[in-house]
Amino acid sequence: MIMANHFHINTPLLESVNMSKRVGTTVYLKMENSQPSGSFKIRGIGHLCQQSKGIVCSSGGNAGMAAALVARKMGLPATIVIPSSSPELVVQRLQDQGATVKISGKVWDDANAEALRLAETEGLTYVPPFDHPLLWQGHASMIAEAAASLGPDVKPGAVVISVGGGGLLCGVVQGLQDVGWTDVPIIAMETDGANCFNTAVKAGRLVTLDDITSEAKCLGAKTVCQKAFEQSQRKDLNIISELVSDQQALHAVQTFLDEERVLVEMACGAALAAVYSGIIRKLQDESRLPALLRPLLVIVCGGSSINMEQLANLKHKLNSMLTFNEHSFIKPIYT
Amino acid sequence: MQNQQPLHVASPLRQSLPLTKEAGTAVYLKLDSSQPTGSFKIRGIGHLCQTVGAPGSPVCVRRRAQGIEPEPEPCLSRPSTGGNAGMAAAYSARQLGVPATIVVPSVTPDLTVERLRDQGATVVVHGKALNDSIVHGQQLVENNPGWVFISPFDDPLIWEGHSSLVKELQQELREKPGAIVLSGLRRAAWGDVPVVAMETRGAHSLNAAVKAGELVTLPEITSVATTLGLARVSERTFALVQEHPVFSEVVTDQDAVAAVERFIDDEKILVEPACGAALAAVYSGVLRRLQEEGKLAEPLGGPVVVVVCGGNNISVQQLQKLKQQLGLPGGGHQAGPA
Numbered sequence: 001m002i003m004a005n006h007f008h009i010n011t012p013l014l015e016s017v018n019m020s021k022r023v024g025t026t027v028y029l030k031m032e033n034s035q036p037s038g039s040f041k042i043r044g045i046g047h048l049c050q051q052s053k054g055i056v057c058s059s060g061g062n063a064g065m066a067a068a069l070v071a072r073k074m075g076l077p078a079t080i081v082i083p084s085s086s087p088e089l090v091v092q093r094l095q096d097q098g099a100t101v102k103i104s105g106k107v108w109d110d111a112n113a114e115a116l117r118l119a120e121t122e123g124l125t126y127v128p129p130f131d132h133p134l135l136w137q138g139h140a141s142m143i144a145e146a147a148a149s150l151g152p153d154v155k156p157g158a159v160v161i162s163v164g165g166g167g168l169l170c171g172v173v174q175g176l177q178d179v180g181w182t183d184v185p186i187i188a189m190e191t192d193g194a195n196c197f198n199t200a201v202k203a204g205r206l207v208t209l210d211d212i213t214s215e216a217k218c219l220g221a222k223t224v225c226q227k228a229f230e231q232s233q234r235k236d237l238n239i240i241s242e243l244v245s246d247q248q249a250l251h252a253v254q255t256f257l258d259e260e261r262v263l264v265e266m267a268c269g270a271a272l273a274a275v276y277s278g279i280i281r282k283l284q285d286e287s288r289l290p291a292l293l294r295p296l297l298v299i300v301c302g303g304s305s306i307n308m309e310q311l312a313n314l315k316h317k318l319n320s321m322l323t324f325n326e327h328s329f330i331k332p333i334y335t
Numbered sequence: 336m337q338n339q340q341p342l343h344v345a346s347p348l349r350q351s352l353p354l355t356k357e358a359g360t361a362v363y364l365k366l367d368s369s370q371p372t373g374s375f376k377i378r379g380i381g382h383l384c385q386t387v388g389a390p391g392s393p394v395c396v397r398r399r400a401q402g403i404e405p406e407p408e409p410c411l412s413r414p415s416t417g418g419n420a421g422m423a424a425a426y427s428a429r430q431l432g433v434p435a436t437i438v439v440p441s442v443t444p445d446l447t448v449e450r451l452r453d454q455g456a457t458v459v460v461h462g463k464a465l466n467d468s469i470v471h472g473q474q475l476v477e478n479n480p481g482w483v484f485i486s487p488f489d490d491p492l493i494w495e496g497h498s499s500l501v502k503e504l505q506q507e508l509r510e511k512p513g514a515i516v517l518s519g520l521r522r523a524a525w526g527d528v529p530v531v532a533m534e535t536r537g538a539h540s541l542n543a544a545v546k547a548g549e550l551v552t553l554p555e556i557t558s559v560a561t562t563l564g565l566a567r568v569s570e571r572t573f574a575l576v577q578e579h580p581v582f583s584e585v586v587t588d589q590d591a592v593a594a595v596e597r598f599i600d601d602e603k604i605l606v607e608p609a610c611g612a613a614l615a616a617v618y619s620g621v622l623r624r625l626q627e628e629g630k631l632a633e634p635l636g637g638p639v640v641v642v643v644c645g646g647n648n649i650s651v652q653q654l655q656k657l658k659q660q661l662g663l664p665g666g667g668h669q670a671g672p673a
C-alpha cells in the first residue's frame with residue numbers, strides 16, 4: 001500500500017512464550033501499543049488526515065491521541081471532543097499533544113454529535129474514529145507488516161482483535177484480503193456492556209445499545225459501523241464474535257502487565273482475555289477453531305487512557321462488584 | 336523465521352511527550368523493552384549465537400552446536416535476579432534450532448529458571464556464585480565436542496551486535512541526537528554525540544573506574560539494579576570512555592525505582608531498576624544538571640535519545656517490594672503525569 005506520508009511505525013511482532021503456553025499454540029503479539037500515539041489508531045487516522053486544514057475528532061481517547069499527534073506533525077490545529085466518561089488523564093495527554101479538548105455528553109455518541117456540529121460551523125475536517133474507508137486502509141497495514149515479519153511459510157490460525165465501532169475489524173478484514181488470508185478466522189472481542197457488534201450479529205441487523213455499561217470505554221460505541229456488520233454477514237469470511245466480562249478484561253490487563261511488562265487499556269484487555277480467559281480453548285472445544293491451531297496473531301491495540309492509579313480504581317470498582325454479583329462473571333460470558 | 340535474519344527486531348523509536356516536558360528538551364525513546372526477550376541483550380547475544388552457531392563457522396565444527404551460557408551473576412553477595420542474557424541465549428538457540436544448556440548458580444530464582452525452560456533450554460543449576468557456573472560450563476564444553484561456550488560478557492561479537500542499535504537510530508532519526516542516555520555503557524558511538532552512562536550507587540563500577548582513572552573492582556554490589564551489577568567493567572568498556580565523550584553519572588536505587596514507577600504511568604511500560612537508572616537521567620534532573628554544569632550544550636543540538644533497555648525480572652509485585660525495601664512513599668502509586 002502506498003501512503004504519502006505516514007506517521008505510524010512498523011511495530012514489533014513478538015512471540016509470547018507465556019501466552020503460547022496457555023493456548024497450546026504459538027502466540028504472536030503485534031505490539032501496536034508501541035505506536036507513537038500509543039495505539040493502532042494512528043495508522044488509519046494518519047492516512048485519513050493527509051489533505052486537511054484543521055481537524056475535529058470525536059473519541060474515547062485513542063483516536064483523539066492519534067489525530068492530535070498527526071495534526072501536530074502537520075502543523076494543523078486539532079479539536080478533540082471526548083465524552084465525560086473518558087478518564088481525566090486523557091484530557092492532559094491530549095493537551096500535551098497540542099490539541100484543544102472539549103468534553104461533551106456522557107458517551108462517545110454524544111461527543112460525536114458535537115464534533116459533527118463543530119465540523120459544520122467551524123469548517124473543520126471531521127475525523128471519524130472508526131467509520132471511514134481511509135481509516136480501514138490505514139489499519140490494514142498492520143496485517144501486511146505481520147505477514148512480512150512472519151515470512152512466507154507462516155500463516156496465522158486466527159487473528160484476535162477487539163471491536164469498538166468496528167474500524168479495526170474492517171481494517172483487519174482488508175489487510176487479510178490484501179495478503180490473501182481471507183480464510184483466517186477473526187476473533188472479534190468485546191466486553192459485556194460495550195457489545196454493539198455482538199448484539200448486531202445476534203440480531204442479524206444493526207442495533208443501537210441503550211447505554212454503555214462496560215468500563216472498556218474505548219469500546220463504547222452504541223452502534224457498530226455498517227461496514228463491520230456487513231463483513232460479519234459475508235460467507236467467505238469467518239468472523240467469530242465473543243464477549244468477556246469487565247473482570248476478565250481487567251484480569252487480562254493485569255496479567256499482561258506482569259508477564260509482558262506492558263500496561264494496556266481495558267479495550268485491549270478484551271482481546272487479550274481471549275487467551276487468558278480460555279476463549280480460544282472453548283472455541284476449539286466447540287470445533288469452531290481447529291484443535292491443532294496454527295499460530296495465533298493477537299493485535300495488542302494499546303491505549304493511553306490508563307495508569308496505575310486508574311488500574312487500582314478499576315480493581316476496586318470491579319472487585320467490589322464481585323461480592324454483590326458473584327455469578328455474573330465467574331463463568332466467562334459466552335455467546 | 337529465517338536464520339539469516341537477525342534475531343532482534345528493529346525496535347520502535349518514538350518521542351515521549353511526558354519525558355520531553357520533564358527534561359525541557361525533546362526526548363526520544365528507543366524501546367528495546369519490546370525486543371523478543373524483553374531486553375536489548377538479544378542484539379549482542381543473538382548476533383554471537385548466530386555467528387558461532389552457523390554451519391561451517393570456524394568455532395563450531397558440528398551443525399548441532401550447543402550454546403552454553405553462564406548466568407551473568409557477577410555480584411559477590413547478593414542473590415542474582417539476572418537472566419536477561421540467559422533468556423537471550425535460550426531464545427537465540429531455539430530460533431536457530433540448536434539445543435542450549437544454560438548454567439546458573441543456585442541463587443537464581445525459580446521463575447527465571449522456569450522462563451528459561453519455557454524457551455526450551457536445558458537448565459543446569461551449578462555452584463553458588465557465577466564463577467562456579469562458568470567453570471562448570473567450560474568443563475561441559477571440554478567434555479562435549481561440538482559445544483560452544485557463549486560468554487555473557489565481553490565477546491567482540493556481542494559488541495558488534497549491540498551496535499545495531501545505533502545503526503537503527505541513524506536510519507530513523509532525521510537529525511543527530513544531542514545526547515544518548517544508557518544504563519551502564521555499551522557501544523553506542525555516533526560521531527561526537529555525547530553518551531550519558533547511568534549507574535546506580537552500589538553498582539557503579541564504571542563510575543568508580545572513571546574516577547580512579549583505572550579499572551577498579553567494587554568490593555560488593557549493594558544496589559537493587561542487579562542486572563547492572565558488574566563488580567568490574569571490562570577493558571573494552573573502559574577504553575570507550577577514553578575514546579568517546581562519555582558522562583558517567585550515578586543515581587540512587589530510590590531514583591531508579593521511582594523512575595520505573597513513573598515510566599509505567601507515562602509510557603505504559605514496566606522495566607527493571609537497571610533500566611530505571613537510565614530513565615532517572617530525565618526524571619531526577621541529571622540531564623538538566625549536566626546542562627547547567629556546561630557539560631551538555633544548552634540548548635542541545637538535537638533530541639536526547641534514551642535507550643529503554645527493558646528487562647524481564649520485574650512484576651508489579653516485585654516493584655511494590657522494592658519500593659517498601661527502599662522506603663519509597665506509598666504501597667500505592669504516584670498519580671499520573673502532572
Ligand SMILES: Cc1ncc(COP(=O)(O)O)c(C=O)c1O
Nearest residue numbers: 062164165166167168218301303
Ligand atoms: C485501545 C483500543 N482498542 C480497540 C479499539 C476499537 O477500535 P474500533 O472502534 O475501530 O473497533 C479502540 C477504539 O477506540 C481502542 O482505543
